[in-house]
Amino acid sequence: MFSLCAFTAVAAVFSITLYMIANGVPAIWQVGWKEILFSSVWQPVARDASFGILYVILTSVVGTFLAVLLGVPIGLFTAVFLAEAAPAWLAAVIRPAVELLAGIPSVIYGVLGMMILNPWMYCLEQMLFADSLTHQFTGGANLLSAVIVLAVMILPTVISISEAALRAVPPELKASSLALGASSVETIFRVTIPAARSGILTAVVLGVGRAVGEAMAISLVSGNSVNLPLPFCSVRFLTTAIVSEMGYAGGLHRQVLFTIGLVLFVFIMVINGILSGILKGERQG
Amino acid sequence: MKKKHEDRMNRNEKGLLAAMILIIGLLAIGSRGNDRQGSWGQSDRSTPLRGTVTMAGSTSMEPIANALAEGFRNRYPYVMVTAEFTGSSAGIEAVLTGSADIGNSSRRLRPEEKAAGGVEHIVALDGIVIVTDAGNPVRELTKEQLSAIYQGKVRNWQELGGQDRAIVVVGREAGSGTREAFEEYLELEDQCDYANELNSTGAVMARVSSTPGAVGYVSWDVLNDTVAVLAIDGVRPTEEAIRTGRYGLSRPYVMVTKGKVEEQREAVREFFRYLESGEGRALLEKTGVILSDSQ
Numbered sequence: 001m002f003s004l005c006a007f008t009a010v011a012a013v014f015s016i017t018l019y020m021i022a023n024g025v026p027a028i029w030q031v032g033w034k035e036i037l038f039s040s041v042w043q044p045v046a047r048d049a050s051f052g053i054l055y056v057i058l059t060s061v062v063g064t065f066l067a068v069l070l071g072v073p074i075g076l077f078t079a080v081f082l083a084e085a086a087p088a089w090l091a092a093v094i095r096p097a098v099e100l101l102a103g104i105p106s107v108i109y110g111v112l113g114m115m116i117l118n119p120w121m122y123c124l125e126q127m128l129f130a131d132s133l134t135h136q137f138t139g140g141a142n143l144l145s146a147v148i149v150l151a152v153m154i155l156p157t158v159i160s161i162s163e164a165a166l167r168a169v170p171p172e173l174k175a176s177s178l179a180l181g182a183s184s185v186e187t188i189f190r191v192t193i194p195a196a197r198s199g200i201l202t203a204v205v206l207g208v209g210r211a212v213g214e215a216m217a218i219s220l221v222s223g224n225s226v227n228l229p230l231p232f233c234s235v236r237f238l239t240t241a242i243v244s245e246m247g248y249a250g251g252l253h254r255q256v257l258f259t260i261g262l263v264l265f266v267f268i269m270v271i272n273g274i275l276s277g278i279l280k281g282e283r284q285g
Numbered sequence: 286m287k288k289k290h291e292d293r294m295n296r297n298e299k300g301l302l303a304a305m306i307l308i309i310g311l312l313a314i315g316s317r318g319n320d321r322q323g324s325w326g327q328s329d330r331s332t333p334l335r336g337t338v339t340m341a342g343s344t345s346m347e348p349i350a351n352a353l354a355e356g357f358r359n360r361y362p363y364v365m366v367t368a369e370f371t372g373s374s375a376g377i378e379a380v381l382t383g384s385a386d387i388g389n390s391s392r393r394l395r396p397e398e399k400a401a402g403g404v405e406h407i408v409a410l411d412g413i414v415i416v417t418d419a420g421n422p423v424r425e426l427t428k429e430q431l432s433a434i435y436q437g438k439v440r441n442w443q444e445l446g447g448q449d450r451a452i453v454v455v456g457r458e459a460g461s462g463t464r465e466a467f468e469e470y471l472e473l474e475d476q477c478d479y480a481n482e483l484n485s486t487g488a489v490m491a492r493v494s495s496t497p498g499a500v501g502y503v504s505w506d507v508l509n510d511t512v513a514v515l516a517i518d519g520v521r522p523t524e525e526a527i528r529t530g531r532y533g534l535s536r537p538y539v540m541v542t543k544g545k546v547e548e549q550r551e552a553v554r555e556f557f558r559y560l561e562s563g564e565g566r567a568l569l570e571k572t573g574v575i576l577s578d579s580q
Binding site for chain 2: 043044045046047114115119126129133136138139140141220223224234236243244245249250251253
């Protein structure tokens with residue numbers, strides 16, 4: 001009975017993998033993998049159709065990287081604060097807030113981003129590009145908005161996992177550091193964080209996974225045009241490429257969307273591989 | 286202690302098992318219930334029409350498909366009418382492969398789809414309207430100006446007699462029937478340079494209404510006060526102008542069958558009769574679409 005239930009997840013992963021490969025591979029043969037991965041022209045319904053997703057892949061990579069760059073320091077310092085410095089009453093406010101942040105549906109992030117963040121971005125865009133003749137104005141729906149939304153969305157993951165890792169650092173380590181005359185800030189940066197390294201890395205990798213896989217929120221704030229990922233350009237991520245065109249796609253176009261899904265799937269697999277590598281290293285170390 | 290623990294495990298397991306059996310049992314009863322409904326239909330001689338009508342296709346046609354399905358069900362309670370909204374192309378494909386009776390399409394059939402046996406029935410017309418944010422003083426564009434905007438040749442409203450404000454070009458995603466009709470009208474297939482490619486009419490409305498300087502295109506029947514409507518070449522998109530074709534930017538709502546209507550099952554034939562009846566047309570009119578004169 002229990003083993004039957006446990007097998008459900010395995011069966012699901014297995015069938016998804018099989019399905020993604022079965023549906024994603026035919027288009028690769030038909031269009032050519034070089035054409036898909038390294039061409040930057042995405043015109044799926046043109047008479048002379050072109051299915052290049054280079055910009056889409058780049059956007060996912062750059063967008064995720066920037067989101068992590070922005071989200072991880074904030075998350076890590078919040079975790080340090082919660083684990084080391086926060087008075088009990090303040091921690092009692094921050095922790096539920098972080099947990100709540102994790103529970104908010106991604107579409108809410110998207111709608112708020114669209115209603116609040118985008119207009120701000122548009123003001124900024126108008127100031128920065130006031131004299132530009134070539135800039136395409138996006139109304140604030142750009143890479144930067146998506147990065148900010150993603151950074152906020154990965155915060156709960158980063159905070160809760162790094163906090164747990166920081167708390168697991170033996171108190172003797174900190175005590176000896178303090179006894180040797182190091183200040184508490186030095187102790188945090190030189191002793192506690194290095195000691196919690198693998199846990200924090202896990203947090204970062206899981207944050208990357210969350211950011212790569214997010215679709216709903218960023219489809220609302222990123223503008224969804226296929227462009228080179230520059231901060232004030234409207235961009236399309238791997239996930240939003242699937243979401244935005246699946247509804248009406250037919251034939252080869254639909255198959256290429258599955259191929260995009262396969263690329264995303266490979267990304268996630270690689271991230272999971274890195275994660276299990278870290279966990280393994282931790283167990284050995 | 287250990288024994289007790291095992292006991293609890295056992296009880297839990299039994300509880301789970303019982304719950305599963307219960308669920309399976311309920312499912313079985315549920316499907317039995319459906320069967321019975323079917324046999325009631327058979328025994329009832331006063332309602333001769335039975336069967337199913339399945340529709341699949343355009344999301345733009347969702348309001349009219351749902352209204353027709355509901356109206357038809359009220360008339361013929363023993364006919365199951367189901368509608369899925371998977372997009373025009375997917376709907377046509379579903380009809381041609383036989384997995385649906387009617388394909389809803391917000392574009393005309395392509396030659397290869399006609400060759401595969403698709404027959405189109407134009408049910409209504411939908412105007413495509415150019416909208417800007419409500420604060421924009423520009424109220425009229427020529428077709429050439431519109432082309433220039435969507436190709437990225439004109440980037441400021443000042444060049445079109447408006448304020449000094451950047452133009453934010455909003456459109457729909459590749460594959461959308463609205464986008465196809467719009468680009469076909471401007472003869473700009475796949476040459477448009479969009480700053481925002483959104484995947485629903487509602488998203489376009491939200492983006493345009495909240496972004497100063499934005500321009501977009503939406504279906505005629507979703508218009509509201511949050512956006513301003515532009516005339517094209519001096520013609521405003523009114524119901525009359527769309528119906529007579531004076532306002533050229535419109536597209537048909539098409540219901541597609543495989544083979545002629547006369548070759549369909551009885552329930553499907555009756556559905557098309559209903560569509561052309563006074564009741565069906567009144568229903569369509571209520572959803573806000575424009576009935577074509579040809580009907």
